[in-house]
Amino acid sequence: MYKKGSKKYKMNHPENSVGQAGTSPQTKNLTASLEENISLFKNIFKDDQTLVTREFQNKCVKEAKCCIVYISGMINTEVVNENIIQPVLRDNLSEDIDVKNLLEALMKKVIVSNNVKIETDINKMVSSIISGDTLFILEGYDKCLVIGSQGWEKRSIMEPESSKVVRGPREGFTESLMVNLSLIRRKIQNPDLKFKFREMGERTHTSTCICYVEGLAIEEVLTELEQRLNKIKIDGILDSGYIQELIKDAPYSPFETVGAFERPDVVASKLLEGRVALFVDGSPFVLTVPFLGVENFQASEDYYNNYIFANINRLIRGFTAVTSTTIPAIFLALVTYHQEMLPTPLLISISSSRQGVPFPTSLSLFIMLFIFDILREVGTRMPGPVGQAVNIVGTLVLGQAAVQAKLVSAPVIIVTALTGITTLINMNIIGSTIVFRTFYLLGASFLGIYGVLMCIIVMYLHMMSIRSFGIPYMMNSTRAKNHDGQDAWIRAPWWDMTLRPKIYSKDLTRQVSNKKNGKNK
Known part of the structure; x- marks a missing residue:
């Protein structure tokens, strides 16, 4: 069941070693003077x-x-x-x-x-x-x-900006390691919750902590994590993102195989399922392993709301993840190579809107999607009110001006808007979404719908081949045997989720069945 990651580490080679100047131990000792x-x-x-x-x-x-x-x-x-x-x-x-x-x-x-x-x-x-x-x-x-007299200034506990919820805890991790550990300890008040401290960074000596629940976490995953951390030789660790990139499986893949979360309730739930967490001093993002593909479409709020409503939201996230990468490519393939598949009135409308447009549809899509990504990045980096104003002005003014100037057609603007909206729903996979969206567009530009299908097959073969600390990345997403699919694309009611995922937990029993307790007497 368990296979170690295949990543080859080369950090111990002499040409990759970090200089040790300024970090040599002191030779003098105290005297009586x-x-x-x-x-x-x-x-x-x-x-x-x-x-x-x-x-x-x-x-x-x-x-x-x-x-x-x-x-x-x-x-x-x-x-x-x-x-x-x-x-x-x-x-x-x-x-x-x-x-x-x-x-x-x-x-x-x-x-x-x-x-x-x-x-x-x-x-x-x-x-x-x-x-x-x-x-x-x-x-x-x-x-x-x-x-002990530590007393530097630190940020107060507040709700994370990147993962706001309507219902659920409002706490978020801070940059203080001990504060973050206390948030986890408050949620899992059990002596089986273990903490292993270590320092990383030849010059920064950044404190890190491996956290897991003894009796739930698999020893092979814990051992593999420690081995990968031991192989890291770098001068400084300023954020958990450094470690996330250095220990991930499939380092050249656009998909993350190490989770990063900013909410204590999310990390606590991962620990209770048998995963291992890594805290880094100075970073509000906590890493969890193993990390599976279906976790990109799960939100903490799914477990606090009614399971029917939660399943609708989860299916929307999965649907938009597919459409955000395929809508531009399918539109390009239909209007360029497979016009016979479109209804005649729609084809006439699209053709008339293209009258006077100097660029081909493929180039128009690349340009507009690139402009949308620029506006998204500007809105993210600028202050909140200013960023929102830039997004609104850029989207409305530039889009309308481009259509009136006959630089692009109106259908291209519509496709770009739909793609942008569906992309922003899944911020966890926005990087891989942009990569594969471009990949699909290139396939559609050369081979039409057949190129899109070939690219989809290549993507899914890649996703099936990668692992996260020995666990298949697509585990639980392609089968619903026994309890394996109860918390994948859909969330089963709490009274039915009596077992933990068996692939990364030693103790399978989550709860005693409470189904009868909810029935009317």
Whole structure:
């Protein structure tokens, strides 16, 4: 059932290796001299004016001569002032501590923090400072305290712009890794929910986390994901999109074999089906594997609304995905090569609209679709109100002006508008839609309807051949055996979805049948 991905990784070759300058481990260690330790960190962070070293000493306990080291903007100043500096400087400090083991006494009896530990490794100290922790260095000790004090600004939790819903949770992931993990933990309050942390990026040292539900996720998928992550050698990871492209199966395919989602409820549902999620610090998009083709047409709202209405919406998404790629090609094939298939009144109307148009239909379609993609990209990148105005003005004015100037015919404008509307319904596959739409148009330009059919066959053969972490990409989309098709092109009622998809889950039981509970007594 399980087959490992066939992607060949070449990132470990010498010609592809990332330079290690600036990332070599520190060789020096702390000494018993406070001044030498302060100089050590100033040399490590040379020319970095955000590094702060604050020296202070208790007036009653002369041995309590210390210094805190942190990076400005990365810490919560209230935590540092109230939980570290003020307790150490208080007048009655000598009554509570033993100066013979002063560092440990300060950690256990004075410093107010639930995240404090003794550290001796200079590399871990540097990493802690960069992460937003505060170092507490004491005179006479060659070790220090690492105190949790992270407090940088972060975006609040809000509904994702890319996946709004009418009914359902309004929460969305943020750029904070720990906040995102807490959103998942709130939805799956079970000790079987596991988190595996790792750092990626030779220079950025970006924190990532593999998340899965023990007992549901298949070990082969988890192992394959870890192996692919281990083979990534890159200087920086700034978003989950870096990893998504590096670990995907069929790297030259326009279809994504790794899912990316911005909603906690969606990722939680994937985890409960046995998938594995990857969180990346600094990215609001969480990756899930394996990812199947039918997931492109599923929305979280399908599971919150009545299943009949949800099925209608899901079928609309599937229908528009087909029409957005085939409408221009079929129109071109009919008016160019197969005019006998059109009703005579319609053929006469199309022919009359083409009078005086200098360009052939194929070139007109390519030009108008290209202009529509430009307007779509402009509307996406510009501010909301301005982008909407550009879309409206561009669509109405340019389209009407092109018809009146006899640059293109009116049917071409209509076909372009229908194609654009159906393309925007499925934003998850907009990239592959544009690629195959162009592919179909080229086929229709040379061979008519036969060229379109040949291109469709090639596309489906390609989709049937690719896999996502060993799972066929088109799994569950071509069969409805037992429970495999209950949540593919349609969604079965909740009382009938008693089993999980068996291809990527160890435990098949989702729920005990509740069908009788809904019947009238």
